[in-house]
Amino acid sequence: MERDTRAALPLAPPEKRYPPSAAEPVAPAERKRAATQKNEFISTLVESVSADELRNSVEALAAFHTRHTFSPLIGQAAEEIVSRFEAAGYTDVVRRTWTNAGHSADNVICTKPGTAAGRPVIIVCAHYDSRMADLNNTTARAPGADDNGSGVAAVLEIARLLAPVALASTLRFVAFSGEEQGLWGATEYAAELHATDGEAYRVVNLDMVGRPPADGSVTVERDLGNAVPGNDAASKAFAAVMAQAAADHTALPVMLGPIFASDYMPFEAHGDVTIGAYEGEGNPHYHETSDTPDTLDYGYLADVTRMTLATLLADARQAVG
Ligand SMILES: [Zn+2]
Known part of the structure:
Protein backbone atom coordinates (compact mmCIF):
# COMPACT_ATOMS: atom_id res chain seq x y z
CA MET A 1 0.00 0.00 0.00
CA GLU A 2 1.17 3.49 -0.88
CA ARG A 3 4.77 2.41 -1.20
CA ASP A 4 5.50 5.10 -3.75
CA THR A 5 4.11 7.84 -1.56
CA ARG A 6 6.09 6.65 1.38
CA ALA A 7 9.32 6.39 -0.53
CA ALA A 8 9.00 10.07 -1.43
CA LEU A 9 8.80 11.24 2.17
CA PRO A 10 11.86 12.71 3.91
CA LEU A 11 12.58 10.09 6.54
CA ALA A 12 16.10 10.30 7.87
CA PRO A 13 16.33 8.78 11.36
CA PRO A 14 15.63 11.60 13.82
CA GLU A 15 18.71 12.90 15.61
CA LYS A 16 18.74 15.86 18.00
CA ARG A 17 15.31 17.20 17.31
CA TYR A 18 16.28 20.81 16.64
CA PRO A 19 18.62 23.44 17.99
CA PRO A 20 17.27 25.70 20.77
CA SER A 21 17.64 28.73 18.53
CA ALA A 22 14.75 27.40 16.45
CA ALA A 23 12.30 28.05 19.27
CA GLU A 24 11.05 31.50 20.17
CA PRO A 25 9.14 32.72 23.23
CA VAL A 26 5.49 33.59 22.90
CA ALA A 27 4.99 37.34 23.03
CA PRO A 28 3.77 38.37 26.51
CA ALA A 29 0.61 39.87 25.03
CA GLU A 30 -0.60 36.41 24.09
CA ARG A 31 -0.53 35.31 27.69
CA LYS A 32 -2.60 38.22 28.97
CA ARG A 33 -5.74 36.59 27.70
CA ALA A 34 -5.46 33.87 30.34
CA ALA A 35 -8.41 33.24 32.63
CA THR A 36 -10.83 35.12 30.37
CA GLN A 37 -11.09 32.07 28.14
CA LYS A 38 -11.24 29.50 30.91
CA ASN A 39 -14.06 27.03 30.80
CA GLU A 40 -15.28 25.38 33.98
CA PHE A 41 -15.90 21.96 32.47
CA ILE A 42 -12.44 21.88 30.94
CA SER A 43 -10.81 23.15 34.13
CA THR A 44 -12.34 20.40 36.24
CA LEU A 45 -11.12 17.65 33.95
CA VAL A 46 -7.71 19.22 33.53
CA GLU A 47 -7.24 19.43 37.29
CA SER A 48 -7.81 15.66 37.43
CA VAL A 49 -4.52 14.93 35.61
CA SER A 50 -2.53 12.75 38.00
CA ALA A 51 1.25 12.89 38.30
CA ASP A 52 1.08 9.47 40.01
CA GLU A 53 -0.72 7.90 37.05
CA LEU A 54 1.87 9.42 34.72
CA ARG A 55 4.73 8.07 36.80
CA ASN A 56 3.11 4.64 36.91
CA SER A 57 2.90 4.50 33.10
CA VAL A 58 6.47 5.75 32.60
CA GLU A 59 7.77 3.15 35.06
CA ALA A 60 5.81 0.35 33.39
CA LEU A 61 7.26 1.25 29.99
CA ALA A 62 10.80 1.76 31.30
CA ALA A 63 10.61 -1.63 33.03
CA PHE A 64 11.11 -3.30 29.66
CA HIS A 65 14.85 -3.82 29.22
CA THR A 66 14.50 -2.09 25.87
CA ARG A 67 11.66 -1.04 23.57
CA HIS A 68 13.92 -1.11 20.54
CA THR A 69 11.71 -1.71 17.53
CA PHE A 70 13.83 -4.70 16.45
CA SER A 71 13.71 -6.28 19.92
CA PRO A 72 11.19 -9.05 20.67
CA LEU A 73 10.21 -6.96 23.72
CA ILE A 74 8.52 -4.39 21.48
CA GLY A 75 5.47 -6.66 21.20
CA GLN A 76 5.19 -6.93 24.98
CA ALA A 77 5.40 -3.15 25.28
CA ALA A 78 2.58 -2.85 22.73
CA GLU A 79 0.47 -5.27 24.77
CA GLU A 80 1.11 -3.23 27.93
CA ILE A 81 -0.22 -0.14 26.16
CA VAL A 82 -3.26 -2.07 24.84
CA SER A 83 -4.08 -3.26 28.34
CA ARG A 84 -3.86 0.26 29.72
CA PHE A 85 -6.29 1.63 27.12
CA GLU A 86 -8.63 -1.28 27.86
CA ALA A 87 -8.36 -0.70 31.61
CA ALA A 88 -9.53 2.87 30.98
CA GLY A 89 -12.71 1.43 29.48
CA TYR A 90 -12.03 1.49 25.73
CA THR A 91 -13.24 -1.40 23.59
CA ASP A 92 -11.87 -0.36 20.20
CA VAL A 93 -8.15 -0.95 20.77
CA VAL A 94 -6.14 -2.62 18.02
CA ARG A 95 -2.56 -3.47 17.17
CA ARG A 96 -1.77 -2.85 13.52
CA THR A 97 1.39 -4.37 12.10
CA TRP A 98 3.62 -2.52 9.65
CA THR A 99 6.61 -3.85 7.75
CA ASN A 100 9.60 -1.86 6.56
CA ALA A 101 13.01 -3.04 5.35
CA GLY A 102 12.28 -6.56 6.53
CA HIS A 103 11.26 -5.47 10.03
CA SER A 104 7.77 -5.56 11.49
CA ALA A 105 6.23 -4.09 14.62
CA ASP A 106 2.84 -2.80 15.71
CA ASN A 107 1.19 0.56 16.17
CA VAL A 108 -1.43 0.62 18.92
CA ILE A 109 -4.62 2.49 18.02
CA CYS A 110 -7.39 3.27 20.50
CA THR A 111 -10.46 4.91 18.98
CA LYS A 112 -12.93 7.08 20.89
CA PRO A 113 -15.90 7.73 18.57
CA GLY A 114 -17.26 11.26 18.35
CA THR A 115 -20.92 12.19 18.68
CA ALA A 116 -21.08 14.44 15.61
CA ALA A 117 -20.55 13.61 11.95
CA GLY A 118 -18.42 15.57 9.53
CA ARG A 119 -15.72 16.69 11.92
CA PRO A 120 -12.03 16.00 11.42
CA VAL A 121 -10.64 13.08 13.40
CA ILE A 122 -8.02 14.13 15.96
CA ILE A 123 -5.00 11.83 16.31
CA VAL A 124 -3.21 12.12 19.65
CA CYS A 125 0.07 10.27 19.33
CA ALA A 126 3.44 9.41 20.82
CA HIS A 127 6.07 6.83 19.90
CA TYR A 128 6.66 4.01 22.37
CA ASP A 129 9.88 2.59 20.95
CA SER A 130 13.24 3.47 22.48
CA ARG A 131 16.87 3.34 21.43
CA MET A 132 20.44 3.63 22.62
CA ALA A 133 23.06 6.00 21.18
CA ASP A 134 23.93 3.21 18.73
CA LEU A 135 20.68 2.76 16.83
CA ASN A 136 21.75 -0.73 15.75
CA ASN A 137 22.19 -1.96 19.32
CA THR A 138 18.95 -3.85 19.90
CA GLY A 149 7.69 6.96 27.88
CA SER A 150 6.71 10.50 28.85
CA GLY A 151 4.69 11.13 25.69
CA VAL A 152 2.97 7.73 25.84
CA ALA A 153 2.15 8.25 29.52
CA ALA A 154 0.54 11.60 28.68
CA VAL A 155 -1.53 10.03 25.89
CA LEU A 156 -2.65 7.25 28.26
CA GLU A 157 -3.59 9.74 30.97
CA ILE A 158 -5.56 11.89 28.53
CA ALA A 159 -7.37 8.78 27.28
CA ARG A 160 -8.13 7.70 30.84
CA LEU A 161 -9.68 11.05 31.74
CA LEU A 162 -11.63 11.39 28.50
CA ALA A 163 -13.09 7.87 28.57
CA PRO A 164 -16.38 8.95 30.23
CA VAL A 165 -16.60 12.28 28.36
CA ALA A 166 -18.73 12.64 25.21
CA LEU A 167 -16.90 14.68 22.58
CA ALA A 168 -18.14 15.85 19.20
CA SER A 169 -14.97 14.81 17.37
CA THR A 170 -13.59 11.30 17.09
CA LEU A 171 -10.25 10.93 18.84
CA TYR A 189 -0.33 4.57 9.41
CA ALA A 190 -0.56 7.97 7.68
CA ALA A 191 -0.35 6.23 4.27
CA GLU A 192 -3.03 3.72 5.32
CA LEU A 193 -5.42 6.44 6.43
CA HIS A 194 -4.97 8.54 3.33
CA ALA A 195 -5.27 5.54 1.01
CA THR A 196 -8.70 4.66 2.37
CA ASP A 197 -10.44 7.99 2.87
CA GLY A 198 -10.25 11.57 1.70
CA GLU A 199 -10.25 13.05 5.17
CA ALA A 200 -7.89 15.59 6.63
CA TYR A 201 -6.71 14.71 10.12
CA ARG A 202 -5.65 16.88 13.00
CA VAL A 203 -2.55 15.49 14.71
CA VAL A 204 -1.18 16.28 18.17
CA ASN A 205 2.20 14.60 18.79
CA LEU A 206 4.01 14.34 22.11
CA ASP A 207 7.71 13.39 22.01
CA MET A 208 9.88 14.08 25.10
CA VAL A 209 7.68 15.98 27.52
CA GLY A 210 8.91 14.81 30.93
CA ARG A 211 12.04 16.73 31.73
CA PRO A 212 11.87 20.52 31.76
CA PRO A 213 14.61 22.73 30.34
CA ALA A 214 16.34 25.24 32.65
CA ASP A 215 13.60 27.86 32.18
CA GLY A 216 10.81 25.35 32.82
CA SER A 217 9.18 26.07 29.47
CA VAL A 218 7.30 23.87 27.04
CA THR A 219 7.76 24.25 23.31
CA VAL A 220 4.55 24.24 21.28
CA GLU A 221 5.45 23.09 17.79
CA ARG A 222 3.65 24.20 14.64
CA ASP A 223 4.00 23.59 10.93
CA LEU A 224 6.18 26.10 9.12
CA GLY A 225 6.28 25.00 5.49
CA ASN A 226 7.56 21.42 5.24
CA ALA A 227 6.00 19.27 2.50
CA VAL A 228 2.63 21.04 2.24
CA PRO A 229 2.52 24.84 2.77
CA GLY A 230 -1.29 24.95 2.55
CA ASN A 231 -1.82 23.47 6.01
CA ASP A 232 0.43 25.92 7.85
CA ALA A 233 -2.21 28.50 8.78
CA ALA A 234 -4.47 25.89 10.38
CA SER A 235 -1.50 24.46 12.28
CA LYS A 236 -0.58 27.90 13.63
CA ALA A 237 -4.17 28.46 14.74
CA PHE A 238 -4.22 25.04 16.46
CA ALA A 239 -0.88 25.82 18.14
CA ALA A 240 -2.33 29.10 19.39
CA VAL A 241 -5.09 27.09 21.09
CA MET A 242 -2.40 24.98 22.75
CA ALA A 243 -0.39 28.02 23.88
CA GLN A 244 -3.58 29.51 25.29
CA ALA A 245 -4.36 26.23 27.08
CA ALA A 246 -0.96 26.43 28.76
CA ALA A 247 -1.69 29.98 29.90
CA ASP A 248 -5.17 29.07 31.11
CA HIS A 249 -4.38 25.87 32.98
CA THR A 250 -0.68 25.85 33.90
CA ALA A 251 2.16 28.18 34.82
CA LEU A 252 4.32 26.82 32.00
CA PRO A 253 6.17 29.45 29.97
CA VAL A 254 5.50 28.70 26.30
CA MET A 255 8.01 28.73 23.48
CA LEU A 256 6.96 28.34 19.87
CA GLY A 257 9.01 26.03 17.68
CA PRO A 258 8.67 24.12 14.42
CA ILE A 259 7.39 20.58 14.00
CA PHE A 260 10.52 18.55 13.37
CA ALA A 261 11.78 14.98 13.23
CA SER A 262 8.94 13.15 14.91
CA ASP A 263 5.78 11.25 14.05
CA TYR A 264 3.68 14.21 12.86
CA MET A 265 5.90 14.65 9.79
CA PRO A 266 4.36 11.93 7.57
CA PHE A 267 0.89 13.27 8.38
CA GLU A 268 1.99 16.78 7.46
CA ALA A 269 3.20 15.41 4.14
CA HIS A 270 -0.33 14.14 3.45
CA GLY A 271 -1.74 17.61 4.16
CA ASP A 272 -2.94 17.08 7.73
CA VAL A 273 -2.95 19.82 10.37
CA THR A 274 -0.16 18.98 12.81
CA ILE A 275 1.13 20.34 16.10
CA GLY A 276 3.25 18.98 18.93
CA ALA A 277 4.59 19.57 22.40
CA TYR A 278 8.24 19.14 23.33
CA GLU A 279 10.39 19.97 26.34
CA GLY A 280 13.13 21.43 24.15
CA GLU A 281 16.81 20.57 24.04
CA GLY A 282 18.84 19.76 27.09
CA ASN A 283 18.19 16.21 28.33
CA PRO A 284 21.70 14.78 28.93
CA HIS A 285 20.21 11.26 29.06
CA TYR A 286 18.86 11.44 25.50
CA HIS A 287 19.23 8.03 23.83
CA GLU A 288 21.23 6.68 26.78
CA THR A 289 20.79 3.93 29.37
CA SER A 290 20.48 6.74 31.92
CA ASP A 291 17.10 7.93 30.50
CA THR A 292 15.37 6.45 33.55
CA PRO A 293 12.07 7.29 35.30
CA ASP A 294 13.80 8.96 38.27
CA THR A 295 15.22 11.68 35.98
CA LEU A 296 11.76 12.98 35.07
CA ASP A 297 9.78 15.78 36.69
CA TYR A 298 6.25 14.44 37.06
CA GLY A 299 4.81 17.83 37.98
CA TYR A 300 6.13 19.16 34.68
CA LEU A 301 4.83 16.11 32.78
CA ALA A 302 1.45 16.64 34.46
CA ASP A 303 1.41 20.28 33.32
CA VAL A 304 2.22 19.37 29.71
CA THR A 305 -0.52 16.73 29.90
CA ARG A 306 -2.97 19.36 31.26
CA MET A 307 -2.07 21.71 28.41
CA THR A 308 -2.61 18.96 25.83
CA LEU A 309 -5.87 17.77 27.38
CA ALA A 310 -7.25 21.31 27.46
CA THR A 311 -6.24 21.77 23.82
CA LEU A 312 -8.11 18.62 22.81
CA LEU A 313 -11.19 19.57 24.81
CA ALA A 314 -11.28 22.99 23.19
CA ASP A 315 -10.89 21.50 19.73
CA ALA A 316 -13.11 18.44 20.04
CA ARG A 317 -16.01 20.22 21.75
CA GLN A 318 -15.96 23.34 19.58
CA ALA A 319 -19.37 24.40 18.20
CA VAL A 320 -21.21 21.58 19.94
CA GLY A 321 -24.82 22.24 20.88
ZN1 LIG B 1 11.42 10.50 20.62
Missing part, protein backbone atom coordinates in the same frame (compact mmCIF):
# COMPACT_ATOMS: atom_id res chain seq x y z
CA THR A 139 19.95 -5.51 23.19
CA ALA A 140 21.39 -2.69 25.34
CA ARG A 141 19.35 -1.35 28.25
CA ALA A 142 17.25 1.47 26.77
CA PRO A 143 14.59 2.56 29.29
CA GLY A 144 13.45 5.54 27.20
CA ALA A 145 11.65 7.19 30.12
CA ASP A 146 11.66 10.70 28.69
CA ASP A 147 12.07 9.51 25.06
CA ASN A 148 9.32 8.63 24.89
CA ARG A 172 -7.66 8.28 18.07
CA PHE A 173 -4.98 7.70 20.66
CA VAL A 174 -2.02 6.16 18.85
CA ALA A 175 1.30 4.76 20.09
CA PHE A 176 3.77 4.34 17.25
CA SER A 177 6.77 2.03 16.92
CA GLY A 178 9.65 2.46 14.49
CA GLU A 179 9.98 6.20 15.20
CA GLU A 180 13.67 5.99 15.96
CA GLN A 181 14.39 4.19 12.67
CA GLY A 182 12.82 7.07 10.72
CA LEU A 183 9.13 7.39 11.62
CA TRP A 184 8.31 3.98 10.14
CA GLY A 185 5.15 3.22 12.11
CA ALA A 186 3.67 6.69 11.67
CA THR A 187 4.54 6.73 7.99
CA GLU A 188 2.70 3.46 7.41
Whole structure:
Protein backbone atom coordinates (compact mmCIF):
# COMPACT_ATOMS: atom_id res chain seq x y z
CA MET A 1 0.00 0.00 0.00
CA GLU A 2 1.17 3.49 -0.88
CA ARG A 3 4.77 2.41 -1.20
CA ASP A 4 5.50 5.10 -3.75
CA THR A 5 4.11 7.84 -1.56
CA ARG A 6 6.09 6.65 1.38
CA ALA A 7 9.32 6.39 -0.53
CA ALA A 8 9.00 10.07 -1.43
CA LEU A 9 8.80 11.24 2.17
CA PRO A 10 11.86 12.71 3.91
CA LEU A 11 12.58 10.09 6.54
CA ALA A 12 16.10 10.30 7.87
CA PRO A 13 16.33 8.78 11.36
CA PRO A 14 15.63 11.60 13.82
CA GLU A 15 18.71 12.90 15.61
CA LYS A 16 18.74 15.86 18.00
CA ARG A 17 15.31 17.20 17.31
CA TYR A 18 16.28 20.81 16.64
CA PRO A 19 18.62 23.44 17.99
CA PRO A 20 17.27 25.70 20.77
CA SER A 21 17.64 28.73 18.53
CA ALA A 22 14.75 27.40 16.45
CA ALA A 23 12.30 28.05 19.27
CA GLU A 24 11.05 31.50 20.17
CA PRO A 25 9.14 32.72 23.23
CA VAL A 26 5.49 33.59 22.90
CA ALA A 27 4.99 37.34 23.03
CA PRO A 28 3.77 38.37 26.51
CA ALA A 29 0.61 39.87 25.03
CA GLU A 30 -0.60 36.41 24.09
CA ARG A 31 -0.53 35.31 27.69
CA LYS A 32 -2.60 38.22 28.97
CA ARG A 33 -5.74 36.59 27.70
CA ALA A 34 -5.46 33.87 30.34
CA ALA A 35 -8.41 33.24 32.63
CA THR A 36 -10.83 35.12 30.37
CA GLN A 37 -11.09 32.07 28.14
CA LYS A 38 -11.24 29.50 30.91
CA ASN A 39 -14.06 27.03 30.80
CA GLU A 40 -15.28 25.38 33.98
CA PHE A 41 -15.90 21.96 32.47
CA ILE A 42 -12.44 21.88 30.94
CA SER A 43 -10.81 23.15 34.13
CA THR A 44 -12.34 20.40 36.24
CA LEU A 45 -11.12 17.65 33.95
CA VAL A 46 -7.71 19.22 33.53
CA GLU A 47 -7.24 19.43 37.29
CA SER A 48 -7.81 15.66 37.43
CA VAL A 49 -4.52 14.93 35.61
CA SER A 50 -2.53 12.75 38.00
CA ALA A 51 1.25 12.89 38.30
CA ASP A 52 1.08 9.47 40.01
CA GLU A 53 -0.72 7.90 37.05
CA LEU A 54 1.87 9.42 34.72
CA ARG A 55 4.73 8.07 36.80
CA ASN A 56 3.11 4.64 36.91
CA SER A 57 2.90 4.50 33.10
CA VAL A 58 6.47 5.75 32.60
CA GLU A 59 7.77 3.15 35.06
CA ALA A 60 5.81 0.35 33.39
CA LEU A 61 7.26 1.25 29.99
CA ALA A 62 10.80 1.76 31.30
CA ALA A 63 10.61 -1.63 33.03
CA PHE A 64 11.11 -3.30 29.66
CA HIS A 65 14.85 -3.82 29.22
CA THR A 66 14.50 -2.09 25.87
CA ARG A 67 11.66 -1.04 23.57
CA HIS A 68 13.92 -1.11 20.54
CA THR A 69 11.71 -1.71 17.53
CA PHE A 70 13.83 -4.70 16.45
CA SER A 71 13.71 -6.28 19.92
CA PRO A 72 11.19 -9.05 20.67
CA LEU A 73 10.21 -6.96 23.72
CA ILE A 74 8.52 -4.39 21.48
CA GLY A 75 5.47 -6.66 21.20
CA GLN A 76 5.19 -6.93 24.98
CA ALA A 77 5.40 -3.15 25.28
CA ALA A 78 2.58 -2.85 22.73
CA GLU A 79 0.47 -5.27 24.77
CA GLU A 80 1.11 -3.23 27.93
CA ILE A 81 -0.22 -0.14 26.16
CA VAL A 82 -3.26 -2.07 24.84
CA SER A 83 -4.08 -3.26 28.34
CA ARG A 84 -3.86 0.26 29.72
CA PHE A 85 -6.29 1.63 27.12
CA GLU A 86 -8.63 -1.28 27.86
CA ALA A 87 -8.36 -0.70 31.61
CA ALA A 88 -9.53 2.87 30.98
CA GLY A 89 -12.71 1.43 29.48
CA TYR A 90 -12.03 1.49 25.73
CA THR A 91 -13.24 -1.40 23.59
CA ASP A 92 -11.87 -0.36 20.20
CA VAL A 93 -8.15 -0.95 20.77
CA VAL A 94 -6.14 -2.62 18.02
CA ARG A 95 -2.56 -3.47 17.17
CA ARG A 96 -1.77 -2.85 13.52
CA THR A 97 1.39 -4.37 12.10
CA TRP A 98 3.62 -2.52 9.65
CA THR A 99 6.61 -3.85 7.75
CA ASN A 100 9.60 -1.86 6.56
CA ALA A 101 13.01 -3.04 5.35
CA GLY A 102 12.28 -6.56 6.53
CA HIS A 103 11.26 -5.47 10.03
CA SER A 104 7.77 -5.56 11.49
CA ALA A 105 6.23 -4.09 14.62
CA ASP A 106 2.84 -2.80 15.71
CA ASN A 107 1.19 0.56 16.17
CA VAL A 108 -1.43 0.62 18.92
CA ILE A 109 -4.62 2.49 18.02
CA CYS A 110 -7.39 3.27 20.50
CA THR A 111 -10.46 4.91 18.98
CA LYS A 112 -12.93 7.08 20.89
CA PRO A 113 -15.90 7.73 18.57
CA GLY A 114 -17.26 11.26 18.35
CA THR A 115 -20.92 12.19 18.68
CA ALA A 116 -21.08 14.44 15.61
CA ALA A 117 -20.55 13.61 11.95
CA GLY A 118 -18.42 15.57 9.53
CA ARG A 119 -15.72 16.69 11.92
CA PRO A 120 -12.03 16.00 11.42
CA VAL A 121 -10.64 13.08 13.40
CA ILE A 122 -8.02 14.13 15.96
CA ILE A 123 -5.00 11.83 16.31
CA VAL A 124 -3.21 12.12 19.65
CA CYS A 125 0.07 10.27 19.33
CA ALA A 126 3.44 9.41 20.82
CA HIS A 127 6.07 6.83 19.90
CA TYR A 128 6.66 4.01 22.37
CA ASP A 129 9.88 2.59 20.95
CA SER A 130 13.24 3.47 22.48
CA ARG A 131 16.87 3.34 21.43
CA MET A 132 20.44 3.63 22.62
CA ALA A 133 23.06 6.00 21.18
CA ASP A 134 23.93 3.21 18.73
CA LEU A 135 20.68 2.76 16.83
CA ASN A 136 21.75 -0.73 15.75
CA ASN A 137 22.19 -1.96 19.32
CA THR A 138 18.95 -3.85 19.90
CA THR A 139 19.95 -5.51 23.19
CA ALA A 140 21.39 -2.69 25.34
CA ARG A 141 19.35 -1.35 28.25
CA ALA A 142 17.25 1.47 26.77
CA PRO A 143 14.59 2.56 29.29
CA GLY A 144 13.45 5.54 27.20
CA ALA A 145 11.65 7.19 30.12
CA ASP A 146 11.66 10.70 28.69
CA ASP A 147 12.07 9.51 25.06
CA ASN A 148 9.32 8.63 24.89
CA GLY A 149 7.69 6.96 27.88
CA SER A 150 6.71 10.50 28.85
CA GLY A 151 4.69 11.13 25.69
CA VAL A 152 2.97 7.73 25.84
CA ALA A 153 2.15 8.25 29.52
CA ALA A 154 0.54 11.60 28.68
CA VAL A 155 -1.53 10.03 25.89
CA LEU A 156 -2.65 7.25 28.26
CA GLU A 157 -3.59 9.74 30.97
CA ILE A 158 -5.56 11.89 28.53
CA ALA A 159 -7.37 8.78 27.28
CA ARG A 160 -8.13 7.70 30.84
CA LEU A 161 -9.68 11.05 31.74
CA LEU A 162 -11.63 11.39 28.50
CA ALA A 163 -13.09 7.87 28.57
CA PRO A 164 -16.38 8.95 30.23
CA VAL A 165 -16.60 12.28 28.36
CA ALA A 166 -18.73 12.64 25.21
CA LEU A 167 -16.90 14.68 22.58
CA ALA A 168 -18.14 15.85 19.20
CA SER A 169 -14.97 14.81 17.37
CA THR A 170 -13.59 11.30 17.09
CA LEU A 171 -10.25 10.93 18.84
CA ARG A 172 -7.66 8.28 18.07
CA PHE A 173 -4.98 7.70 20.66
CA VAL A 174 -2.02 6.16 18.85
CA ALA A 175 1.30 4.76 20.09
CA PHE A 176 3.77 4.34 17.25
CA SER A 177 6.77 2.03 16.92
CA GLY A 178 9.65 2.46 14.49
CA GLU A 179 9.98 6.20 15.20
CA GLU A 180 13.67 5.99 15.96
CA GLN A 181 14.39 4.19 12.67
CA GLY A 182 12.82 7.07 10.72
CA LEU A 183 9.13 7.39 11.62
CA TRP A 184 8.31 3.98 10.14
CA GLY A 185 5.15 3.22 12.11
CA ALA A 186 3.67 6.69 11.67
CA THR A 187 4.54 6.73 7.99
CA GLU A 188 2.70 3.46 7.41
CA TYR A 189 -0.33 4.57 9.41
CA ALA A 190 -0.56 7.97 7.68
CA ALA A 191 -0.35 6.23 4.27
CA GLU A 192 -3.03 3.72 5.32
CA LEU A 193 -5.42 6.44 6.43
CA HIS A 194 -4.97 8.54 3.33
CA ALA A 195 -5.27 5.54 1.01
CA THR A 196 -8.70 4.66 2.37
CA ASP A 197 -10.44 7.99 2.87
CA GLY A 198 -10.25 11.57 1.70
CA GLU A 199 -10.25 13.05 5.17
CA ALA A 200 -7.89 15.59 6.63
CA TYR A 201 -6.71 14.71 10.12
CA ARG A 202 -5.65 16.88 13.00
CA VAL A 203 -2.55 15.49 14.71
CA VAL A 204 -1.18 16.28 18.17
CA ASN A 205 2.20 14.60 18.79
CA LEU A 206 4.01 14.34 22.11
CA ASP A 207 7.71 13.39 22.01
CA MET A 208 9.88 14.08 25.10
CA VAL A 209 7.68 15.98 27.52
CA GLY A 210 8.91 14.81 30.93
CA ARG A 211 12.04 16.73 31.73
CA PRO A 212 11.87 20.52 31.76
CA PRO A 213 14.61 22.73 30.34
CA ALA A 214 16.34 25.24 32.65
CA ASP A 215 13.60 27.86 32.18
CA GLY A 216 10.81 25.35 32.82
CA SER A 217 9.18 26.07 29.47
CA VAL A 218 7.30 23.87 27.04
CA THR A 219 7.76 24.25 23.31
CA VAL A 220 4.55 24.24 21.28
CA GLU A 221 5.45 23.09 17.79
CA ARG A 222 3.65 24.20 14.64
CA ASP A 223 4.00 23.59 10.93
CA LEU A 224 6.18 26.10 9.12
CA GLY A 225 6.28 25.00 5.49
CA ASN A 226 7.56 21.42 5.24
CA ALA A 227 6.00 19.27 2.50
CA VAL A 228 2.63 21.04 2.24
CA PRO A 229 2.52 24.84 2.77
CA GLY A 230 -1.29 24.95 2.55
CA ASN A 231 -1.82 23.47 6.01
CA ASP A 232 0.43 25.92 7.85
CA ALA A 233 -2.21 28.50 8.78
CA ALA A 234 -4.47 25.89 10.38
CA SER A 235 -1.50 24.46 12.28
CA LYS A 236 -0.58 27.90 13.63
CA ALA A 237 -4.17 28.46 14.74
CA PHE A 238 -4.22 25.04 16.46
CA ALA A 239 -0.88 25.82 18.14
CA ALA A 240 -2.33 29.10 19.39
CA VAL A 241 -5.09 27.09 21.09
CA MET A 242 -2.40 24.98 22.75
CA ALA A 243 -0.39 28.02 23.88
CA GLN A 244 -3.58 29.51 25.29
CA ALA A 245 -4.36 26.23 27.08
CA ALA A 246 -0.96 26.43 28.76
CA ALA A 247 -1.69 29.98 29.90
CA ASP A 248 -5.17 29.07 31.11
CA HIS A 249 -4.38 25.87 32.98
CA THR A 250 -0.68 25.85 33.90
CA ALA A 251 2.16 28.18 34.82
CA LEU A 252 4.32 26.82 32.00
CA PRO A 253 6.17 29.45 29.97
CA VAL A 254 5.50 28.70 26.30
CA MET A 255 8.01 28.73 23.48
CA LEU A 256 6.96 28.34 19.87
CA GLY A 257 9.01 26.03 17.68
CA PRO A 258 8.67 24.12 14.42
CA ILE A 259 7.39 20.58 14.00
CA PHE A 260 10.52 18.55 13.37
CA ALA A 261 11.78 14.98 13.23
CA SER A 262 8.94 13.15 14.91
CA ASP A 263 5.78 11.25 14.05
CA TYR A 264 3.68 14.21 12.86
CA MET A 265 5.90 14.65 9.79
CA PRO A 266 4.36 11.93 7.57
CA PHE A 267 0.89 13.27 8.38
CA GLU A 268 1.99 16.78 7.46
CA ALA A 269 3.20 15.41 4.14
CA HIS A 270 -0.33 14.14 3.45
CA GLY A 271 -1.74 17.61 4.16
CA ASP A 272 -2.94 17.08 7.73
CA VAL A 273 -2.95 19.82 10.37
CA THR A 274 -0.16 18.98 12.81
CA ILE A 275 1.13 20.34 16.10
CA GLY A 276 3.25 18.98 18.93
CA ALA A 277 4.59 19.57 22.40
CA TYR A 278 8.24 19.14 23.33
CA GLU A 279 10.39 19.97 26.34
CA GLY A 280 13.13 21.43 24.15
CA GLU A 281 16.81 20.57 24.04
CA GLY A 282 18.84 19.76 27.09
CA ASN A 283 18.19 16.21 28.33
CA PRO A 284 21.70 14.78 28.93
CA HIS A 285 20.21 11.26 29.06
CA TYR A 286 18.86 11.44 25.50
CA HIS A 287 19.23 8.03 23.83
CA GLU A 288 21.23 6.68 26.78
CA THR A 289 20.79 3.93 29.37
CA SER A 290 20.48 6.74 31.92
CA ASP A 291 17.10 7.93 30.50
CA THR A 292 15.37 6.45 33.55
CA PRO A 293 12.07 7.29 35.30
CA ASP A 294 13.80 8.96 38.27
CA THR A 295 15.22 11.68 35.98
CA LEU A 296 11.76 12.98 35.07
CA ASP A 297 9.78 15.78 36.69
CA TYR A 298 6.25 14.44 37.06
CA GLY A 299 4.81 17.83 37.98
CA TYR A 300 6.13 19.16 34.68
CA LEU A 301 4.83 16.11 32.78
CA ALA A 302 1.45 16.64 34.46
CA ASP A 303 1.41 20.28 33.32
CA VAL A 304 2.22 19.37 29.71
CA THR A 305 -0.52 16.73 29.90
CA ARG A 306 -2.97 19.36 31.26
CA MET A 307 -2.07 21.71 28.41
CA THR A 308 -2.61 18.96 25.83
CA LEU A 309 -5.87 17.77 27.38
CA ALA A 310 -7.25 21.31 27.46
CA THR A 311 -6.24 21.77 23.82
CA LEU A 312 -8.11 18.62 22.81
CA LEU A 313 -11.19 19.57 24.81
CA ALA A 314 -11.28 22.99 23.19
CA ASP A 315 -10.89 21.50 19.73
CA ALA A 316 -13.11 18.44 20.04
CA ARG A 317 -16.01 20.22 21.75
CA GLN A 318 -15.96 23.34 19.58
CA ALA A 319 -19.37 24.40 18.20
CA VAL A 320 -21.21 21.58 19.94
CA GLY A 321 -24.82 22.24 20.88
ZN1 LIG B 1 11.42 10.50 20.62
